[in-house]
Amino acid sequence: MTQITITVNGKAETRDVEPRTLLVHFLREELRLTGTHVGCDTSQCGACTVHLDGRAVKSCTVLAVQADGGAVTTIEGMARGEVMHPLQAAFKEEHGLQCGFCTPGMIMSAADLLARTPQPTEAEIRGALEGNLCRCTGYQNIVRAVQTAARTMAKA
Amino acid sequence: MIGASVKRKEDGRFLTGRGKYTDDITLPGQLHAAFVRSPYAHAKIRAVDASAARAMPGVRAVFTGADLKAGGVNPIPVGWLHAGINVAEHHAMAVDAARYVGEAVAVVLADSAATARDAAEAVAVDYEELAAVVSAVDALRAGAPQVHGNAAGNVAFTWQLGDAAGTDAAIKGAKTVVRQHLGNQRLIPNAIEPRACLASFDAANDELTLYVTSQNPHVHRLIMGAFVLGIPEQRFRVVAPDVGGGFGSKIFIYPEEVVACWASKQVGAPVKWTATRSEAFLSDSHGRDHETEVEMAFDAAGKIVGLRVHTVANMGAHFTLFAPAVPTYLYGTLLSGQYDIPVIHVSVTAAYTNTVPVDAYRGAGRPEATYVLERTLDIAAGTLGVDPAELRRRNFIAPTKFPYQTAVALQYDSGNYAPALDKALGMVGYAQLRAEQAAARAKGRYIGIGLSSYIEACGLAPSHVVGSLGAQAGLYESGAVRVHPTGKVTVLTGSHSHGQGHETTFAQIVAHELGCALDDVEVVHGDTAKIPFGMGSYGSRSGAVGGSALFMSIQKVKEKGRRIAAHQLEAAVEDVDFKDGTYFVKGAPGKQKGFGEIALAAYLAHNIPGDMEPGLDSTSFFNPSNFVYPFGTHIAVVEVDPATGHVALTKYVAVDDFGNVINPMIVDGQLHGGIAQGVAQALWEGGVYDGNGQLLTGSMMTYALPKAHFLPMVESDRTVTPSPINPLGVKGAGEAGTIASTAATANAVLDALAPFGITHLDMPLTPAKIWAAIQTARGGH
Ligand code: FES
Ligand code: FES
Numbered sequence: 001m002t003q004i005t006i007t008v009n010g011k012a013e014t015r016d017v018e019p020r021t022l023l024v025h026f027l028r029e030e031l032r033l034t035g036t037h038v039g040c041d042t043s044q045c046g047a048c049t050v051h052l053d054g055r056a057v058k059s060c061t062v063l064a065v066q067a068d069g070g071a072v073t074t075i076e077g078m079a080r081g082e083v084m085h086p087l088q089a090a091f092k093e094e095h096g097l098q099c100g101f102c103t104p105g106m107i108m109s110a111a112d113l114l115a116r117t118p119q120p121t122e123a124e125i126r127g128a129l130e131g132n133l134c135r136c137t138g139y140q141n142i143v144r145a146v147q148t149a150a151r152t153m154a155k156a
Numbered sequence: 157m158i159g160a161s162v163k164r165k166e167d168g169r170f171l172t173g174r175g176k177y178t179d180d181i182t183l184p185g186q187l188h189a190a191f192v193r194s195p196y197a198h199a200k201i202r203a204v205d206a207s208a209a210r211a212m213p214g215v216r217a218v219f220t221g222a223d224l225k226a227g228g229v230n231p232i233p234v235g236w237l238h239a240g241i242n243v244a245e246h247h248a249m250a251v252d253a254a255r256y257v258g259e260a261v262a263v264v265l266a267d268s269a270a271t272a273r274d275a276a277e278a279v280a281v282d283y284e285e286l287a288a289v290v291s292a293v294d295a296l297r298a299g300a301p302q303v304h305g306n307a308a309g310n311v312a313f314t315w316q317l318g319d320a321a322g323t324d325a326a327i328k329g330a331k332t333v334v335r336q337h338l339g340n341q342r343l344i345p346n347a348i349e350p351r352a353c354l355a356s357f358d359a360a361n362d363e364l365t366l367y368v369t370s371q372n373p374h375v376h377r378l379i380m381g382a383f384v385l386g387i388p389e390q391r392f393r394v395v396a397p398d399v400g401g402g403f404g405s406k407i408f409i410y411p412e413e414v415v416a417c418w419a420s421k422q423v424g425a426p427v428k429w430t431a432t433r434s435e436a437f438l439s440d441s442h443g444r445d446h447e448t449e450v451e452m453a454f455d456a457a458g459k460i461v462g463l464r465v466h467t468v469a470n471m472g473a474h475f476t477l478f479a480p481a482v483p484t485y486l487y488g489t490l491l492s493g494q495y496d497i498p499v500i501h502v503s504v505t506a507a508y509t510n511t512v513p514v515d516a517y518r519g520a521g522r523p524e525a526t527y528v529l530e531r532t533l534d535i536a537a538g539t540l541g542v543d544p545a546e547l548r549r550r551n552f553i554a555p556t557k558f559p560y561q562t563a564v565a566l567q568y569d570s571g572n573y574a575p576a577l578d579k580a581l582g583m584v585g586y587a588q589l590r591a592e593q594a595a596a597r598a599k600g601r602y603i604g605i606g607l608s609s610y611i612e613a614c615g616l617a618p619s620h621v622v623g624s625l626g627a628q629a630g631l632y633e634s635g636a637v638r639v640h641p642t643g644k645v646t647v648l649t650g651s652h653s654h655g656q657g658h659e660t661t662f663a664q665i666v667a668h669e670l671g672c673a674l675d676d677v678e679v680v681h682g683d684t685a686k687i688p689f690g691m692g693s694y695g696s697r698s699g700a701v702g703g704s705a706l707f708m709s710i711q712k713v714k715e716k717g718r719r720i721a722a723h724q725l726e727a728a729v730e731d732v733d734f735k736d737g738t739y740f741v742k743g744a745p746g747k748q749k750g751f752g753e754i755a756l757a758a759y760l761a762h763n764i765p766g767d768m769e770p771g772l773d774s775t776s777f778f779n780p781s782n783f784v785y786p787f788g789t790h791i792a793v794v795e796v797d798p799a800t801g802h803v804a805l806t807k808y809v810a811v812d813d814f815g816n817v818i819n820p821m822i823v824d825g826q827l828h829g830g831i832a833q834g835v836a837q838a839l840w841e842g843g844v845y846d847g848n849g850q851l852l853t854g855s856m857m858t859y860a861l862p863k864a865h866f867l868p869m870v871e872s873d874r875t876v877t878p879s880p881i882n883p884l885g886v887k888g889a890g891e892a893g894t895i896a897s898t899a900a901t902a903n904a905v906l907d908a909l910a911p912f913g914i915t916h917l918d919m920p921l922t923p924a925k926i927w928a929a930i931q932t933a934r935g936g937h
Contacts, residue, residue: 020270034173034176035174038350040433041432041855044857045348045433074173076172095163095164097171098401098825099349100398100655102400127865130863132864136348136829137825
């Protein structure tokens with residue numbers, strides 16, 4: 001067991017973990033933050049995407065010990081109280097989710113894109129979501145949601 | 157409210173990470189299950205030695221297929237039986253032999269998932285490898301390895317429909333006959349949420365609760381309780397909480413769920429299992445996998461005079477719940493499409509093979525039928541030298557001919573096909589596009605245009621019809637409306653949402669009918685302890701069947717309210733009307749009662765008609781009298797790069813007729829997702845086994861799921877022909893996109909390749925396949 005401290009959604013969390021524990025399991029099982037999902041075992045689906053020190057990572061591909069001392073934001077940390085993040089609001093507005101399973105990862109990836117490229121083209125959005133699979137939406141309304149969020153965030 | 161693109165009520169929890177999927181649920185003291193799975197496609201199980209696994213710290217138990225059988229667990233039954241079908245016993249874990257790679261052989265229960273997985277690797281199974289057979293065509297050859305003792309020649313069943321002699325005569329007498337072999341490859345569903353279950357047996361109350369990724373929790377309870385485990389239904393609760401997509405793959409009763417339930421009782425602790433994606437590839441039922449010979453006969457005017465189809469269907473190693481219905485009643489009956497075809501004969505031979513079981517996957521039989529018809533029509537258009545749109549138009553069933561009796565059993569109640577085709581042609585700019593195509597070809601660019609005019613039969617299903625065809629249950633649906641004393645409403649539906657948005661659309665139906673606010677309606681689904689009964693969601697049935705049951709209950713509630721209102725307003729019942737949430741006496745302004753007042757009165761019962769029971773609720777079961785028949789035309793436009801074989805899907809136009817639409821935003825979403833899945837079959841996806849029965853496409857690295865940048869924006873529009881068979885006039889929208897888009901996309905690619913003299917290639921139309929075909933056509937290789 002190794003003791004680690006990770007700041008998750010602004011709160012420092014110290015736990016003893018097995019060295020093989022993945023960040024996603026640390027979040028889901030230790031902290032019971034189940035908004036971050038697991039959809040594969042080969043780092044393809046992106047359902048597990050969170051932000052580590054400000055960049056999107058697939059939390060199934062990071063060991064919890066690697067995140068020791070770092071800051072993690074999960075989907076649970078995106079809203080400000082009852083006010084949804086513009087991406088969350090836009091996903092609702094544009095019907096960018098159906099079953100909702102890919103959604104947290106999509107939003108975290110999209111947030112990373114918008115942080116770097118505030119006004120992305122459609123092709124840039126589609127390219128940035130390459131590592132996030134959705135089986136329900138055909139991506140159409142996800143792309144629209146990211147476009148809508150980009151517009152809202154530009155106004156803010 | 158009906159017909160409005162209301163934003164979804166359920167989105168809030170999903171968007172903030174508060175959805176509750178099965179794997180998110182944790183019970184105190186739960187053990188984790190890991191399965192030992194056969195590495196061989198076919199092997200005798202000589203012995204299982206679990207001593208090393210049992211000795212590992214944290215391991216609580218190991219059970220084998222023999223333990224389950226000895227413990228009284230029955231085989232998993234089949235829900236659809238044809239005459240003469242050879243049903244082989246399907247045990248939750250292999251008892252004597254394993255019949256596909258991934259079949260469960262033993263289960264380990266441990267304190268953590270990681271420990272369980274480690275221990276599963278320490279279980280030593282003594283296998284005697286047997287010869288395996290993978291393709292259905294091979295399985296039916298003389299001398300093929302036998303998958304089951306009771307299915308001679310691996311024939312699972314044979315089935316036919318239509319007029320064999322008449323079709324034969326029509327083909328013999330025809331001016332032109334187009335013949336083609338068509339493969340329809342195996343697909344692997346890949347809902348992004350892997351299957352999971354958590355079973356908890358409560359010994360004190362002798363009750364079992366199962367949380368499970370199910371599209372139909374009552375069906376799970378019925379089959380597992382009554383047939384497999386022998387648990388009385390009243391002491392068995394099945395909960396399908398938030399479910400992350402299904403596409404058919406979460407209909408079936410899976411071995412892991414049976415094992416978790418039984419094992420929980422054995423060990424006295426909750427048992428949890430969540431599939432890894434690798435396990436999902438090896439254990440979720442697959443879809444499609446047909447090999448078809450088609451003959452389409454034409455007269456001199458280009459009218460179809462007869463159609464003969466013979467299909468070999470791969471069922472995999474076992475029948476799962478719906479499997480026998482998929483390549484038969486959901487397939488053969490659709491082979492008339494939108495066309496007036498005087499005679500059709502379809503025959504199907506279904507084979508057992510050493511592969512994962514094959515069952516319903518989005519569209520289930522109907523995409524296969526549409527592909528056969530629409531692909532063949534395009535080949536015929538080339539042969540006859542007729543434009544593909546024109547050939548379709550020539551053969552459409554005339555609007556005056558409805559109700560139309562097809563040559564393959566279905567009676568289409570309504571339809572008008574040319575307007576949808578015309579609209580789609582207009583949207584895509586067909587004439588101009590053909591001109592651009594010709595100009596591009598002259599410059600060595602290969603644009604292709606593909607049409608698919610589809611019909612589907614969904615809204616499963618008239619119970620008497622499916623019963624006469626072999627279904628072991630009726631396919632009605634329940635819907636209950638419980639009006640509370642405050643006038644707020646709880647809806648209990650037997651349908652289940654795993655992405656479709658019932659919490660919104662069903663609330664819209666109630667709000668529309670009762671004139672209340674959307675937020676005053678709560679829709680409950682997915683829990684057998686709360687909902688009277690239900691058949692679940694698949695076959696595009698929720699709106700047409702579940703929505704109709706709900707509608708019936710609302711009418712009963714409204715009518716009871718009307719009687720209370722008449723009583724209180726001292727008017728005759730016939731003189732009381734209801735509009736926008738208010739009962740009023742016709743022609744007497746001011747004499748009125750709000751729905752909320754009436755609801756309260758119904759529960760106070762101080763002032764209601766003397767012969768009336770207090771309370772205001774109703775439960776209804778809707779049993780449709782026919783299927784519903786959505787239809788439309790989709791057009792795909794592609795450009796093929798001859799240097800690489802790469803296909804770019806550049807435009808996609810969809811015109812569909814879903815009848816009345818409750819929420820256009822949600823219907824469009826269903827369409828987009830369905831189209832992505834259908835396009836993916838045409839271009840990318842394919843489940844591939846090697847000759848030994850190893851799944852070569854066993855992960856998301858090797859199985860090509862569509863990504864965001866593979867797809868263009870779909871342009872969609874609708875025509876509206878309300879269904880006459882349900883009170884809402886709705887049809888189903890969940891599968892249409894998938895049913896239409898595979899053929900449209902494949903047709904577009906083959907249209908692009910026409911200048912090379914390539915008339916057909918089997919799917920998936922990958923760059924490698926296209927490049928090789930172009931090289932061959934050019935005489936390069
Ligand atoms: S769980 Fe699929 S990429 Fe992490
Ligand atoms: S919404 Fe279901 S996987 Fe994306």
